[in-house]
Amino acid sequence: MYSPLRALGRRQLTPVDLLGQSLSTIAPATGMVFIALWMVTHRPGVGGLLAIAGTTAVVASVALCITQFTRRLAAAGSLYSFVFQGLSARATLTTGAALLVGYLGISISVMSQAAQSLLRIADLLGVHVSGAAPWSVTIGLVALAVAVVTVRGVRFATRAILLVETCSLVLVVALMVGTPAGAGPATTELPDAPLSIMPFLAMLTVLSMAGFESAAFFGPEAKRPLVTVTRTVLISPVVVGVLFVFAAWAALSGHAAVVVGAYFDGTASGASVGVVLAVQAGMTCSWLASTLGCAQAGSRLLYSMGVERVLPSTLARVHDRFRTPHVSVLAFTAASLTGACLYASLAEADSGSFDGVVEIGLVVAYTLVAVASWRFLHRIGEHTVVTRAAAVFVSVLGIGLLGYIAVDGTAHGVWIVPAALAAVAVSGTVWQYVLRRVRPGSLATIGAFDSVETGDILPGAGTLVIGADGRPRILPDVPHSRDGDPA
Amino acid sequence: MTAHVSVHADDSHFSGQQPGAVQKALGMLEAVAQLGPGTSAKEIARFAGVPPTTAYRMLNLLVADGFLVRVPDLSGFALGRRTAELARAAVETSPSPTLHDAVEELRTRTRFGVHVASFAAGRLRFVDKDPDHEIVAVGALAKNLHANALGKLMLAHHPHVRPDPRLRRLTDHTICDPGVLAEELRAVAVAGYAYEGEECRIGRAALAAPIRDRSAFVVGGLYLQGSASRVTPDDAALVRFLVDGSARLSGLL
Numbered sequence: 001m002y003s004p005l006r007a008l009g010r011r012q013l014t015p016v017d018l019l020g021q022s023l024s025t026i027a028p029a030t031g032m033v034f035i036a037l038w039m040v041t042h043r044p045g046v047g048g049l050l051a052i053a054g055t056t057a058v059v060a061s062v063a064l065c066i067t068q069f070t071r072r073l074a075a076a077g078s079l080y081s082f083v084f085q086g087l088s089a090r091a092t093l094t095t096g097a098a099l100l101v102g103y104l105g106i107s108i109s110v111m112s113q114a115a116q117s118l119l120r121i122a123d124l125l126g127v128h129v130s131g132a133a134p135w136s137v138t139i140g141l142v143a144l145a146v147a148v149v150t151v152r153g154v155r156f157a158t159r160a161i162l163l164v165e166t167c168s169l170v171l172v173v174a175l176m177v178g179t180p181a182g183a184g185p186a187t188t189e190l191p192d193a194p195l196s197i198m199p200f201l202a203m204l205t206v207l208s209m210a211g212f213e214s215a216a217f218f219g220p221e222a223k224r225p226l227v228t229v230t231r232t233v234l235i236s237p238v239v240v241g242v243l244f245v246f247a248a249w250a251a252l253s254g255h256a257a258v259v260v261g262a263y264f265d266g267t268a269s270g271a272s273v274g275v276v277l278a279v280q281a282g283m284t285c286s287w288l289a290s291t292l293g294c295a296q297a298g299s300r301l302l303y304s305m306g307v308e309r310v311l312p313s314t315l316a317r318v319h320d321r322f323r324t325p326h327v328s329v330l331a332f333t334a335a336s337l338t339g340a341c342l343y344a345s346l347a348e349a350d351s352g353s354f355d356g357v358v359e360i361g362l363v364v365a366y367t368l369v370a371v372a373s374w375r376f377l378h379r380i381g382e383h384t385v386v387t388r389a390a391a392v393f394v395s396v397l398g399i400g401l402l403g404y405i406a407v408d409g410t411a412h413g414v415w416i417v418p419a420a421l422a423a424v425a426v427s428g429t430v431w432q433y434v435l436r437r438v439r440p441g442s443l444a445t446i447g448a449f450d451s452v453e454t455g456d457i458l459p460g461a462g463t464l465v466i467g468a469d470g471r472p473r474i475l476p477d478v479p480h481s482r483d484g485d486p487a
Numbered sequence: 488m489t490a491h492v493s494v495h496a497d498d499s500h501f502s503g504q505q506p507g508a509v510q511k512a513l514g515m516l517e518a519v520a521q522l523g524p525g526t527s528a529k530e531i532a533r534f535a536g537v538p539p540t541t542a543y544r545m546l547n548l549l550v551a552d553g554f555l556v557r558v559p560d561l562s563g564f565a566l567g568r569r570t571a572e573l574a575r576a577a578v579e580t581s582p583s584p585t586l587h588d589a590v591e592e593l594r595t596r597t598r599f600g601v602h603v604a605s606f607a608a609g610r611l612r613f614v615d616k617d618p619d620h621e622i623v624a625v626g627a628l629a630k631n632l633h634a635n636a637l638g639k640l641m642l643a644h645h646p647h648v649r650p651d652p653r654l655r656r657l658t659d660h661t662i663c664d665p666g667v668l669a670e671e672l673r674a675v676a677v678a679g680y681a682y683e684g685e686e687c688r689i690g691r692a693a694l695a696a697p698i699r700d701r702s703a704f705v706v707g708g709l710y711l712q713g714s715a716s717r718v719t720p721d722d723a724a725l726v727r728f729l730v731d732g733s734a735r736l737s738g739l740l
Binding site: 071379382452459462464473474475 | 523525
């Protein structure tokens with residue numbers, strides 16, 4: 001008897017690869033620049049810095065809840081598969097929908113940003129193109145490159161993005177350190193924040209950290225996943241939080257003026273062409289890395305759903321040579337491409353509400369995984385004081401935050417935010433209803449993870465069988481009767 | 488990092504300052520063996536007398552390293568495949584008692600020294616030495632496969648094992664010509680035993696016969712060493728004794 005996720009290229013990713021995947025999905029360099037921008041223009045002072053640090057602490061406790069699962073199982077569906085271990089199939093499907101909204105949303109946003117900054121570089125180099133059509137063409141090229149790299153192989157992709165992301169990080173940090181303190185503020189015009197500035201900064205931090213748990217999608221493909229994935233999930237938000245606090249401090253003390261000016265105003269900010277080009281190139285790399293990271297993570301989520309037949313099982317096809325779920329990669333990239341083109345032509349003016357929807361998806365997923373961690377540890381009887389505290393803290397905060405975002409969105413007349421919350425909330429129920437009508441068998445296979453195989457068990461210590469409910473279980477061997485060899 | 492990396496290689500709290508940790512970990516493995524598959528973490532902690540928080544952390548590490556597995560619904564544990572490697576290591580360091588018994592019985596029937604060597608992993612290694620007879624030039628045997636009966640036996644039956652290309656001259660009788668050695672090895676394979684006449688040490692001779700496993704693959708050799716005047720391939724009774732004896736060890740090594 002074998003693990004349902006056996007088809008993936010297993011046991012290849014090293015801890016460095018996992019960190020690369022995680023860091024690239026977060027794309028800390030871009031997050032740093034945006035945080036610096038808001039800190040410079042809205043001047044929230046030290047309070048803003050504390051808001052970012054506090055949010056980092058909250059995200060770290062979400063990470064703690066998630067690692068309760070990564071310590072115990074490796075699953076290609078990440079949070080989606082984890083929630084099933086603690087909650088019902090309906091909650092699992094809700095998490096799946098929320099994660100899809102979150103990852104697809106980030107992917108759409110970073111893909112169009114990548115294309116936009118590529119066009120800016122072209123502009124700097126003297127190729128003047130503007131309008132929606134060239135933007136869409138560039139988005140198409142980015143999508144193609146991402147799809148090829150992601151199908152080509154998980155290791156190749158993670159190595160490539162770690163290198164890319166490190167270069168842009170070094171560049172941004174060096175520029176911030178190199179800029180003298182007290183430089184003049186940027187003159188960028190900003191779209192109005194849909195929320196008040198403090199909650200907005202917190203939301204920006206959460207959005208910029210989105211994907212810190214993306215290493216969890218690669219459990220089945222990592223070496224010693226229960227140790228390495230756990231460590232990556234715990235380390236990522238802390239590292240990125242430190243970088244964000246550094247960026248906020250740099251913005252407060254005027255160190256960030258050059259980077260922010262060069263990225264948002266180009267040569268008009270007074271920066272030299274070389275600096276502007278370097279910043280644009282670094283940010284472009286970071287956006288591209290983030291697009292890659294999202295495509296990798298999102299494709300594993302679709303793959304997992306395909307294996308369980310919750311989505312069409314074509315998505316579970318794995319490339320013969322590269323051992324990557326190529327159909328899922330293509331599906332996810334195509335969806336991002338479509339979304340990014342729409343985003344480029346329609347939603348650009350209203351990126352605030354788009355971010356709000358993505359935020360809803362992420363917070364729903366994080367809240368559900370915290371609740372699930374409570375139920376899961378209770379079921380297997382492995383609760384400790386720390387895990388109880390983290391689960392309660394994150395669940396309560398998540399529910400409160402969702403309520404706040406919905407009320408705040410309504411108050412500001414951004415109806416799409418509460419509407420998105422309602423849609424995500426009922427998605428699980430609707431999905432389950434559809435599955436019950438179309439493919440009732442899939443509800444029995446939901447929650448697939450890299451479960452124990454016959455070959456993993458010491459011969460004679462137990463036999464793996466399929467129970468009456470269609471799920472595997474281990475039966476004790478009757479002593480001295482090893483002839484009935486396990487399947 | 489491979490699956491075989493030591494559990495000490497990370498911040499896994501199994502440090503030298505906590506010798507009790509190893510004891511606890513082994514106690515928990517024993518608890519799973521005793522209580523059977525599906526035992527929960529709480530039961531294991533109680534059985535092994537380990538505080539629950541420590542037990543949960545250690546159990547997760549034991550699972551991560553493959554010594555334990557979690558049952559499919561994740562609520563309990565079973566022994567993992569890797570515990571078998573511990574047991575196999577224990578077996579490899581000492582030959583099975585039946586092999587020793589059989590060789591001891593052979594030793595009572597001859598006045599020469601009788602030793603058992605294993606050819607596992609392409610290395611010549613003694614696994615059962617005659618307690619009453621020292622092996623002469625024991626250090627030179629594994630290094631000079633061309634110059635002793637056991638080595639020639641191994642070279643004849645394991646063509647992928649190559650002798651040291653220099654074919655060092657140990658005595659005047661040592662075979663140093665590759666062509667002559669190849670001829671000799673062919674003869675060994677045909678005859679079913681190997682002879683060493685003062686090739687390793689003047690005044691010493693030896694005979695060796697192959698020990699086979701259950702599938703008739705040569706996995707070792709039975710080595711009989713004595714003075715050059717007494718141990719000769721012309722002594723048919725002695726050769727038969729050795730070949731019969733090695734046949735009796737089939738499947739025991």
